[in-house]
Amino acid sequence: MMHCFACKSGTVKPGRATYVVERDGHVAVIRDVPADVCPQCGEEYFAAATAQVLYDQAERILAHGSEVEIAKFAA
Numbered sequence: 001m002m003h004c005f006a007c008k009s010g011t012v013k014p015g016r017a018t019y020v021v022e023r024d025g026h027v028a029v030i031r032d033v034p035a036d037v038c039p040q041c042g043e044e045y046f047a048a049a050t051a052q053v054l055y056d057q058a059e060r061i062l063a064h065g066s067e068v069e070i071a072k073f074a075a
């Protein structure tokens with residue numbers, strides 16, 4: 001397990017995170033994203049492969065043009 005880079009005191013643990021991105025007044029919320037989470041400060045770390053899927057999914061959601069759209073992580 002790795003130490004948290006943000007608070008430098010917590011040890012991150014595997015968990016689930018919610019990813020939120022806002023652009024041009026549109027908000028995409030993606031839930032249930034596998035992540036390493038710091039119990040100390042709440043910082044979330046995504047694996048590179050997860051981040052790739054996550055950003056692609058966020059792009060597709062933002063392209064819909066909804067004001068707010070909530071989705072589950074689609075691995």
Ligand SMILES: [Zn+2]
Pocket residue numbers: 004005006007008009010038039040041042043
């Ligand atoms: Zn931390």
